[in-house]
Amino acid sequence: MKKIFLIMFLFPLVYITAQTGILTGKVINEKGQPVFGASVLIAGTARGASADENGNFEIQNIPGGTYDVQVSAISYEKKTLNNILINESTKAITIILTEALIQTEQIIVSAGKYEQRVQDLTVSTAVLQPEVISKKNHLTFDDLLRYVPGIQMNLEQVSIRGSSGYSKGAGARVLVALNGLPMYSGDNGDIVWEMIPVADIERVEIIKGPASSLYGSTAIGGVINIITKGSVKKPITNFRSYFGAYDKPSYDVWDWSGSYRQFFGAELTHSNSYENLGYTFSIKKFDNDSYRQNDFTKRYLGYVKLNYDLTQENKLTFFANYFSMNRGNFLYWKDSRNVLVPKDEDNGNTVKSNRIFTGLIYHHHFSDELTSEFKTSYYRTKFTGYGLEITTSTADLLRGEALVNYKTSNEFLITGGIELSYANVASNIFKNPTFFGGAGYAQAEYKGIPDLILTAGFRYDYIKLDTTNGKNAVTPRAGLNYKFTNDLILRASVGTGFRAPTPSEVFTSTAVGGGVSVIENPNLTYETSFSFEVGMHYMMKDISLDAAFYQTDYNNFIEPNLTKEGDIQFFNISKARIQGLELVSDWNIIPSMLTFSVGYNYMWSRDIEKNKSMKYRPRNTVYTNLRFTPAQFEFGVDFRYWSRVEEIDFALTEPPLALVVDGEQRVPAYITDLMAGCNFFIMNIPAKVYINAKNIFNYNYVEFIGNLAPIRNYSLSFELFF
Amino acid sequence: MRKLLALISVLGLTVLMISCDKGIEPLEVVGPSAFSGKVTFEGQWPEGIKRTHVVVFKEEIKSVGDFFLPNLSFVVDSIPYGTKEFTYNSLEKPFSTIFKFAPxxxxxxxxxxxxxxxxxxxxxxxxxxxxxxxSGNQANPKTMIVNPGKTTTDVNITVDFQNPPPQPPM
Known part of the structure; x- marks a missing residue:
């Protein structure tokens, strides 16, 4: 295997020169503002570039000839410039994009591990822009996901279309990746959202549905792939800071502190390039006193990224991310009269954690038909929990992947790759297990029939968790995309998925208070799924509608449950089914000024064996957003609703254990947020100021038992670019 | 366009109205709920008995699994071997503080x-x-109802070692 990696690494160093030209230029909108992140592609080749903060782009080493140039960007209509002549000189062009609500032309890479347009996909997808994070002052990345139709956050645990309930972070069913490199930890497979370098995000791609056939075990519920920005040609420094405070709680009896609890953050990011080396440095500090007692967080994040163009065909990207956190450990409220105060036995418990995540991506462009990538990552996580007993875990996760894309013709594209991963855990609650995984995958895309795209692929995984028997899994999938008319695209996909239990689900052995313990289950086996989706995307000039019906059947679904002895253990539920209908519509009411978006998801989940709903899955969810952008100002209203969840961990809320007093308290959620902002200049330096008021009606709800969601809070954020 | 703006306005008003509800609120403090009674033993205690408990189940026992948590709802402290009459109150004699009794x-x-x-x-x-x-018919269990903040009394059980009741599934 080492030889294969070595060959993949060294083989691309052959470089052939020829007569080439340079295409350079600027992408702006109708207001003359630069369109950051716009994608410029030379049609029929794999050559392209992204526009920088000033809208500038440059594509080098283009073989002489006449080309069509395609330009696309999120929220803009795609534009094609025909017959652009490229010769030995530098060709400079200016491209003006027209704003459009319908977001179908942007490039995404994650769905098939190669560049695809959204309208060519066979599965439901959402693409998010980084501006949303700063405008709405989301304190952490998971806050952003709370506004995406089809995504449900249960505290810090993400669920796409009901894939997960809540298991205290143990065992994610959604793969979160940074530039395609998975960010789950080696011990409990959790995702620490604060680690994501928000300042360097170019876009976020969300695949709503099983993606095990390309991404393996953790992607059984979907994929969230975060793409970082490319290199900049000119130095740019970004400073962003925010300050906010929580309002008083709704009831005086809940006002445990007598003060307005505060949160604060500051982030400095600098990007530049030196010859062929582009670099980005970022440091961030963000603290939160929290509206709850013993729920504080003090966090530091350091991030560095290097993009080195060895040649036009060979590119190297390296990034490293260091995160340190000290926080209170609020598990459950004391009771309904003390919802912002932890149980007496938990008060004062804290957790300290340090994490480092590094990745190296080597990209080689053999030809317009053949490209390859070698990706490797190292993720070290360490935490120490201080409470009645001290809990510790240190995990090292190594991962490597070699990927090849081969286009045999304009009609046929093949993607294939191999993956290896190894984890080593040292812990007093997860034991000291090791983990090994090996996988190979292949997928083909066929475009030979007009208006029709067919995809088919499969993945083979071998996974061995410590002393448990090694397991094999084969996960095939197929999909189609049909452009029925210019306005209507139909899609369908069918596939299987699997998920291996994490070390924490198998080996956790610790007390959780009140005389109850979590105990290990070495017999825990793999869960599998079979799913299908049919969907359509309809576009008119100012309106788009996306509809999807989906169904997933799970076998051996893993969930925590109560044993007959009164302990908590992860079990395999024999069968579970989730069916749903998702509708998303965007309206451009006044072009470039007033937009309205609405998303509705009906989800029927059930444990087939017990004929009950699955835990923490609301049946109805609604998301709406109204945005008004006159001149340099911006105003927005967000509203979210989800119905009261039917099933929760009743074993924890009801006697005889009743660990969480009044824990059965849950309601439908109605959350309304307001945002107002302004873009302006201070001594010719671009600046932004945004004011946010979240949960303006101070509505009291829970995402998980015994945990009141954030009460009304106000924040002011300020951003400078120089 | 006007229709759409009207629709958005209606939606906005709906949001305003439903958001006036405050959601979760503090529950009133209710005193402890409990049950009490007397266990009378008739006949000779069997040899080798180490534990004797009053045990409370939510539902009747239809399978082996129903004999344990979470259907098992409360266990009263152990009754000493050879006792003829045992008076209890669930508040005073729980087997373990892990068990929380609910109305x-x-x-x-x-x-x-x-x-x-x-x-x-x-x-x-x-x-x-x-x-x-x-009425002494051990094949016909009586339902115990415990109201919030109240103590249900006279949960009396007669144990006749010569005439044992039907056994739940093993």
């Missing part, structure tokens, strides 16, 4: 014995020797 309806209240010195979760270790029942 509600309980369809199977029994006296169960075991020959193991520690409390086990193996159905075969336990024998039901008395049932809270109607």
């Amino acid at each position: 509600g309806t309980y369809k199977y209240v029994v006296v169960a014995q075991s020959k193991t010195p520690v409390l086990t979760f193996n159905r075969a270790d336990w024998t039901v020797v008395g049932v809270y029942c109607e």
Whole structure:
């Protein structure tokens, strides 16, 4: 295997020169503002570039000839410039994009591990822009996901279309990746959202549905792939800071502190390039006193990224991310009269954690038909929990992947790759297990029939968790995309998925208070799924509608449950089914000024064996957003609703254990947020100021038992670019 | 366009109205709920009995699994071997503080014995020797209803070692 990696690494160093030209230029909108992140592609080749903060782009080493140039960007209509002549000189062009609500032309890479347009996909997808994070002052990345139709956050645990309930972070069913490199930890497979370098995000791609056939075990519920920005040609420094405070709680009896609890953050990011080396440095500090007692967080994040163009065909990207956190450990409220105060036995418990995540991506462009990538990552996580007993875990996760894309013709594209991963855990609650995984995958895309795209692929995984028997899994999938008319695209996909239990689900052995313990289950086996989706995307000039019906059947679904002895253990539920209908519509009411978006998801989940709903899955969810952008100002209203969840961990809320007093308290959620902002200049330096008021009606709800969601809070954020 | 703006306005007003509800609110403090009674033993105690408990189940026992958590709702402290009459109150004599008793309806209240010195979760270790029942008919368990903040009294059970009740599934 080492030889294969070595060959993949060294083989691309052959470089052939020829007569080439340079295409350079600027992408702006109708207001003359630069369109950051716009994608410029030379049609029929794999050559392209992204526009920088000033809208500038440059594509080098283009073989002489006449080309069509395609330009696309999120929220803009795609534009094609025909017959652009490229010769030995530098060709400079200016491209003006027209704003459009319908977001179908942007490039995404994650769905098939190669560049695809959204309208060519066979599965439901959402693409998010980084501006949303700063405008709405989301304190952490998971806050952003709370506004995406089809995504449900249960505290810090993400669920796409009901894939997960809540298991205290143990065992994610959604793969979160940074530039395609998975960010789950080696011990409990959790995702620490604060680690994501928000300042360097170019876009976020969300695949709503099983993606095990390309991404393996953790992607059984979907994929969230975060793409970082490319290199900049000119130095740019970004400073962003925010300050906010929580309002008083709704009831005086809940006002445990007598003060307005505060949160604060500051982030400095600098990007530049030196010859062929582009670099980005970022440091961030963000603290939160929290509206709850013993729920504080003090966090530091350091991030560095290097993009080195060895040649036009060979590119190297390296990034490293260091995160340190000290926080209170609020598990459950004391009771309904003390919802912002932890149980007496938990008060004062804290957790300290340090994490480092590094990745190296080597990209080689053999030809317009053949490209390859070698990706490797190292993720070290360490935490120490201080409470009645001290809990510790240190995990090292190594991962490597070699990927090849081969286009045999304009009609046929093949993607294939191999993956290896190894984890080593040292812990007093997860034991000291090791983990090994090996996988190979292949997928083909066929475009030979007009208006029709067919995809088919499969993945083979071998996974061995410590002393448990090694397991094999084969996960095939197929999909189609049909452009029925210019306005209507139909899609369908069918596939299987699997998920291996994490070390924490198998080996956790610790007390959780009140005389109850979590105990290990070495017999825990793999869960599998079979799913299908049919969907359509309809576009008119100012309106788009996306509809999807989906169904997933799970076998051996893993969930925590109560044993007959009164302990908590992860079990395999024999069968579970989730069916749903998702509708998303965007309206451009006044072009470039007033937009309205609405998303509705009906989800029927059930444990087939017990004929009950699955835990923490609301049946109805609604998301709406109204945005008004006159001149340099911006105003927005967000509203979210989800119905009261039917099933929760009743074993924890009801006697005889009743660990969480009044824990059965849950309601439908109605959350309304307001945002107002302004873009302006201070001594010719671009600046932004945004004011946010979240949960303006101070509505009291829970995402998980015994945990009141954030009460009304106000924040002011300020951003400078120089 | 006007229709759409009207629709958005209606939606906005709806949001305003439903958001006036405050959602979760503090519940009133309710005093402890409990049950009490007397267990009377008739006949000679069997040899080797190590544990004798009043045990409360939410539902009747239809399978082996129903004999344990979460259907098992409360266990009263162990009754000493050879006792003829045992008076109890769930507040004063819980077997363990892990068990929290809640008001509600309980369809199977029994006296169960075991020959193991520690409390086990193996159905075969336990024998039901008395049932809270109607008119002495142990095949017809009586439902115990405990109201919030109240104590249900006279949950009396007679154990006749010569006339044991029907046994739940083993």
